[in-house]
Amino acid sequence: MSQSPQEGKFAVFSRLPAAFVRAVMVVILIVLPSALLATNASEGTQIIALVAIFAALFTIVEYSASSPSLVEFRDAPPFNRTRFSALFATVLCLSVIFRGYQSPSIITEFFQDSGSQIGRAIDFPFSPVRLMVLTMPADSDPRVVERLRDAAGLAYMIAMISIAWFVILLRLRHWPRRGGAFNVWVNLPTFDPTAGGDVVQRLQRDGRVNIILGFLLPFLVPAALKLISFFGTPIQLDDPHTLIWTVTAWAFLPASILMRGVALSRVASMIDIQRKMAYARAASDDYQPA
Incomplete structure (x- = not known):
């Protein structure tokens, strides 16, 4: 109706x-x-x-x-809530850390010590944090390099925790349906089911691509920044605001893309299960005696 x-x-x-x-x-x-x-x-x-x-x-x-035009999974929590919480936590933690360099306090000292310990723990050869640190020029201020390492380590840790928490919520809540209807048109406004090909296969393919891209981006972004600094104007991370938003984007975007890939795979699985159930009901109705 x-x-x-x-x-x-x-x-x-x-x-x-x-x-x-x-x-x-x-x-x-x-x-x-x-x-x-x-x-x-x-x-x-x-x-x-x-x-x-x-x-x-x-x-x-x-x-x-x-119906939204760009925002995906608007009516299918906790997808956007988890992503926004991870983004907010990253910006808040990094802002508190850099506030400690201007106005030290017990709270800022706690965040600085936590970021420093996490940064040192994750800063090993070929890790995303080590690659991010290597984007800095050789003559950079050691204090700026240390702050970048601490910020990158803390941001990457928040991103990993958000992904793990998102997967746990999907399992606990039986997302995306949770006993109710899931509107593909509203929750996937950028996905065209009539574009051609099987919907389930397209969603599974997009999900795999997003998962792979989300895993590789923390390694690819530092390489891209290094190329930009080599052929053009390097990004100045001496400014705390620039460093905060750069590190936040580096950590959050791959995590967001990876979560999108997991969500698309779950939606594809849901549609496949519903399709098989519909085929089974149709087959049982055909074999029922008149």
């Missing part, structure tokens, strides 16, 4: 409060480093404010509309 215009408007307005809460959380995430760290660049503050406004508007539109 199709939805009437009045029912559609009521559904949109009923989603607005939750969309506003999500928008506020996105704004807090974006302005968090600037709020905790001192900055003297007025232009940088204006850019951050502009980005926060656009991100808030995008979040409100995507989460209040009847």
